[in-house]
Amino acid sequence: MFQFRFQTAIALCIMVAMPAALAQRQATSHNNEGVAAYKTGDFATAIHYFERAYRQAPDSSVVRRNLCNAYQSEANALALNNDYRRAVRYLEKAIEVDPENASPLIQLGAYHLRMDNLNPAIECLEEAITLKPGDLTAHELLGQAYYRDNDLSSARAQWDYVLEMEPDRPGLEAKYEKAFREESVEYDFNRWKSRHFRISYPPGVPDALRASVFSILDRAYVDIGRQLGGVYPPPPIHVILYTAEQFSEATLVEGHVGAVYDGKIRAPLTDADGVWLETRELERRLTHEYVHVAARHIAGANIPWWLNEGLAETLSKPLSEQDVRRLHDYFSQGGELTLASLEDNQINRLPAAELRLAYLKSHATVTLLWNRYGRARMVGLLRALGNGMDYESALHATYHRNYAMVERDVHAIYR
Ligand SMILES: [Zn+2]
Known part of the structure; x- marks a missing residue:
């Protein structure tokens, strides 16, 4: 959800003179x-x-x-x-x-x-x-x-x-x-290191929960890497786990945000009442964030929000029946969020209800692209972005479809 940019501008000067002693x-x-x-x-x-x-x-x-x-x-x-x-x-x-x-x-x-x-x-x-x-x-x-x-x-x-x-x-x-x-x-977090991940977590995390987090991450590394055609980012990939309260204190995101990736995966292990999250919920959230790690490894920071989030959703959970109903409702009411309006980070920008719709539309869009055109095209799109192509041109170069056409395709499914 966070873009890391760095540009080096170098100004170098060239020296013309050769030392006199060098009579070559x-x-x-x-x-x-x-x-x-x-x-x-x-x-x-x-x-x-x-x-x-x-x-x-x-x-x-x-x-x-x-x-x-x-x-x-x-x-x-x-x-x-x-x-x-x-x-x-x-x-x-x-x-x-x-x-x-x-x-x-x-x-x-x-x-x-x-x-x-x-x-x-x-x-x-x-x-x-x-x-x-x-x-x-x-x-x-x-x-x-x-x-x-x-x-x-x-x-x-x-x-x-x-x-x-x-x-x-x-x-x-x-x-x-x-x-x-x-x-x-x-400051008082414990640390643990696996082949790919470095994980920090607060004192008091039950051993079983800790073990299941570690295996979720290791599985995501292999599964997502394979689904994206062999993408394995170099270690260390940092993961910081918190209680819900620590999570909002450290990240300043609002309560409805489940986890973030800002160059490190950050996720709460508890709900707002301090109850440990269920393994399935943790798996969904951590896998979602890990997709951001893998996508960034291919595309760098040059990726629109809707694609980054839609891909993370698509590869971490299927659209539920309830999601599909909500998409039908959303489109029957006009469906106003365009892909162009969802290019920049939407966290802490849209109100919670609208943010959920933004995720849902992104999820539906990427699921359609993935199911209809396959994994290789999606990787091609990420690569084109990684080569610095602008968002809609990369989409067009890969799928021969612009934003309006893709939006019509998605709309047609949820009419
Ligand atoms: Zn995300």
């Missing part, structure tokens, strides 16, 4: 050709020339820095196209040729974070700070990586420093307060 005319000429190509934005050609110069003058710090910058710029261009995997390969080369330079490490840390590879992200960013202590971008990102890894106090230490240096750092104050609020609720 050829290396100088390749370097200059590389600089010329770099200035036109042709990074592939620039890399070609700088690599040749580097082979002839491997000790030249100018050539090494230029080659590093060209790799970084190519990586940046790939990342803007959502091709993080290839971007990472360029950055690894950049670090190899210019190991004293913190910049490619920071960029690589940011991309690993974007791909949910938390451990490599932390390694890169810690190393970057060793090379360049006080770099605010590195400290902020490292705080983000610790936060995502649920090490809240280490995250706050990084962010404290950044806010001290730059109190108006965009968006950081809000992240800091969120972490602080969660830390004050979760």
